[in-house]
Amino acid sequence: MAKWLPGEVMHRFKTRFTRLYGETAPRCLERLAMLVGRYGVGIDPQPTPYRWDQRDAVLITYGDMVQAPSEKPLLTLHRFLTHHLQGVINTVHILPFFQDSSDDGFSVIDYRTVNPALGTWQDIQAIGADFRLMVD
Numbered sequence: 001m002a003k004w005l006p007g008e009v010m011h012r013f014k015t016r017f018t019r020l021y022g023e024t025a026p027r028c029l030e031r032l033a034m035l036v037g038r039y040g041v042g043i044d045p046q047p048t049p050y051r052w053d054q055r056d057a058v059l060i061t062y063g064d065m066v067q068a069p070s071e072k073p074l075l076t077l078h079r080f081l082t083h084h085l086q087g088v089i090n091t092v093h094i095l096p097f098f099q100d101s102s103d104d105g106f107s108v109i110d111y112r113t114v115n116p117a118l119g120t121w122q123d124i125q126a127i128g129a130d131f132r133l134m135v136d
Helices: 007-039 073-085 121-130
Strands: 058-061 091-094 098-100 108-114 132-135
Touching: 058 073, 073 121, 091 121, 108 121, 121 132
Parallel strands: 058 091, 091 132
Antiparallel strands: 098 108
Protein backbone atom coordinates (compact mmCIF):
# COMPACT_ATOMS: atom_id res chain seq x y z
CA MET A 1 0.00 0.00 0.00
CA ALA A 2 1.06 3.63 0.10
CA LYS A 3 4.16 4.50 2.08
CA TRP A 4 2.57 7.68 3.47
CA LEU A 5 -0.09 5.67 5.27
CA PRO A 6 1.44 3.76 8.18
CA GLY A 7 0.58 0.06 8.35
CA GLU A 8 -1.35 0.46 11.59
CA VAL A 9 -3.53 3.17 10.02
CA MET A 10 -4.09 1.10 6.87
CA HIS A 11 -5.13 -1.90 8.98
CA ARG A 12 -7.77 0.19 10.77
CA PHE A 13 -9.01 1.55 7.42
CA LYS A 14 -9.07 -1.93 5.89
CA THR A 15 -11.18 -3.30 8.73
CA ARG A 16 -13.66 -0.45 8.52
CA PHE A 17 -13.75 -0.30 4.72
CA THR A 18 -14.36 -4.05 4.50
CA ARG A 19 -17.32 -3.73 6.86
CA LEU A 20 -18.71 -0.78 4.88
CA TYR A 21 -17.86 -1.65 1.28
CA GLY A 22 -17.43 -5.43 1.23
CA GLU A 23 -15.61 -6.76 -1.81
CA THR A 24 -14.97 -3.27 -3.21
CA ALA A 25 -12.94 -2.32 -0.10
CA PRO A 26 -9.50 -2.96 -1.69
CA ARG A 27 -10.29 -0.63 -4.60
CA CYS A 28 -11.59 2.02 -2.18
CA LEU A 29 -8.42 1.74 -0.08
CA GLU A 30 -6.22 2.17 -3.15
CA ARG A 31 -8.19 5.25 -4.12
CA LEU A 32 -7.89 6.68 -0.59
CA ALA A 33 -4.13 6.09 -0.58
CA MET A 34 -3.80 7.76 -3.97
CA LEU A 35 -5.79 10.81 -2.84
CA VAL A 36 -3.84 11.14 0.40
CA GLY A 37 -0.62 11.03 -1.59
CA ARG A 38 -1.82 13.43 -4.27
CA TYR A 39 -3.00 16.13 -1.89
CA GLY A 40 -0.24 15.76 0.66
CA VAL A 41 -2.57 15.00 3.52
CA GLY A 42 -0.79 13.42 6.45
CA ILE A 43 -2.51 11.00 8.79
CA ASP A 44 -1.23 11.02 12.33
CA PRO A 45 -0.41 7.40 13.22
CA GLN A 46 -0.91 8.30 16.88
CA PRO A 47 -4.52 9.53 17.06
CA THR A 48 -5.36 11.64 20.06
CA PRO A 49 -7.02 9.71 22.86
CA TYR A 50 -9.78 12.33 23.09
CA ARG A 51 -13.30 10.94 23.29
CA TRP A 52 -16.51 12.90 23.64
CA ASP A 53 -18.32 12.78 26.94
CA GLN A 54 -21.06 14.62 28.84
CA ARG A 55 -18.90 17.74 29.20
CA ASP A 56 -18.81 18.42 25.45
CA ALA A 57 -21.11 20.84 23.67
CA VAL A 58 -21.14 21.10 19.87
CA LEU A 59 -22.55 23.95 17.81
CA ILE A 60 -23.57 22.97 14.27
CA THR A 61 -23.79 25.97 11.95
CA TYR A 62 -23.52 27.16 8.40
CA GLY A 63 -20.63 29.53 7.81
CA ASP A 64 -22.99 32.42 7.10
CA MET A 65 -25.47 32.08 9.97
CA VAL A 66 -24.01 35.12 11.75
CA GLN A 67 -23.41 38.17 9.59
CA ALA A 68 -22.27 41.76 9.95
CA PRO A 69 -22.23 44.49 7.29
CA SER A 70 -19.05 44.67 5.19
CA GLU A 71 -17.47 41.60 6.81
CA LYS A 72 -16.99 38.03 5.60
CA PRO A 73 -19.34 35.69 7.50
CA LEU A 74 -16.62 33.31 8.75
CA LEU A 75 -14.81 36.21 10.41
CA THR A 76 -18.10 37.34 11.97
CA LEU A 77 -18.83 33.77 13.09
CA HIS A 78 -15.43 33.50 14.76
CA ARG A 79 -15.89 36.78 16.62
CA PHE A 80 -19.39 35.74 17.72
CA LEU A 81 -18.12 32.36 18.95
CA THR A 82 -15.25 33.83 20.96
CA HIS A 83 -17.31 36.65 22.47
CA HIS A 84 -20.49 34.77 23.26
CA LEU A 85 -19.82 31.03 23.34
CA GLN A 86 -16.25 30.61 24.61
CA GLY A 87 -16.49 28.26 27.58
CA VAL A 88 -20.07 27.31 26.68
CA ILE A 89 -19.26 25.14 23.68
CA ASN A 90 -15.96 23.47 22.86
CA THR A 91 -16.64 22.19 19.32
CA VAL A 92 -17.93 23.92 16.20
CA HIS A 93 -19.22 21.88 13.27
CA ILE A 94 -19.27 24.12 10.21
CA LEU A 95 -21.52 22.78 7.48
CA PRO A 96 -20.12 22.96 3.93
CA PHE A 97 -18.17 26.14 3.25
CA PHE A 98 -16.55 25.09 -0.03
CA GLN A 99 -17.19 26.41 -3.51
CA ASP A 100 -20.55 24.96 -4.51
CA SER A 101 -23.09 25.03 -7.31
CA SER A 102 -26.28 24.80 -5.22
CA ASP A 103 -27.95 22.96 -2.34
CA ASP A 104 -26.69 25.20 0.52
CA GLY A 105 -23.10 24.17 -0.05
CA PHE A 106 -23.63 20.43 -0.32
CA SER A 107 -23.11 20.41 -4.12
CA VAL A 108 -19.39 21.01 -3.76
CA ILE A 109 -17.38 22.03 -6.82
CA ASP A 110 -13.96 22.21 -5.13
CA TYR A 111 -13.15 20.73 -1.72
CA ARG A 112 -9.89 22.68 -1.58
CA THR A 113 -11.37 26.17 -1.89
CA VAL A 114 -13.39 28.06 0.69
CA ASN A 115 -16.30 29.92 -0.86
CA PRO A 116 -14.90 33.47 -1.11
CA ALA A 117 -18.31 34.89 -0.18
CA LEU A 118 -17.82 33.25 3.25
CA GLY A 119 -14.13 33.89 3.86
CA THR A 120 -10.79 32.10 3.62
CA TRP A 121 -8.91 29.09 4.95
CA GLN A 122 -7.32 31.47 7.47
CA ASP A 123 -10.81 32.15 8.88
CA ILE A 124 -11.44 28.41 9.23
CA GLN A 125 -8.03 27.94 10.88
CA ALA A 126 -8.72 30.80 13.30
CA ILE A 127 -11.93 29.14 14.45
CA GLY A 128 -10.04 25.85 14.77
CA ALA A 129 -7.44 27.53 16.95
CA ASP A 130 -10.10 28.45 19.54
CA PHE A 131 -12.51 25.49 19.26
CA ARG A 132 -12.42 21.85 18.24
CA LEU A 133 -13.44 21.92 14.62
CA MET A 134 -15.59 19.59 12.53
CA VAL A 135 -16.37 20.25 8.88
CA ASP A 136 -18.34 18.66 6.05
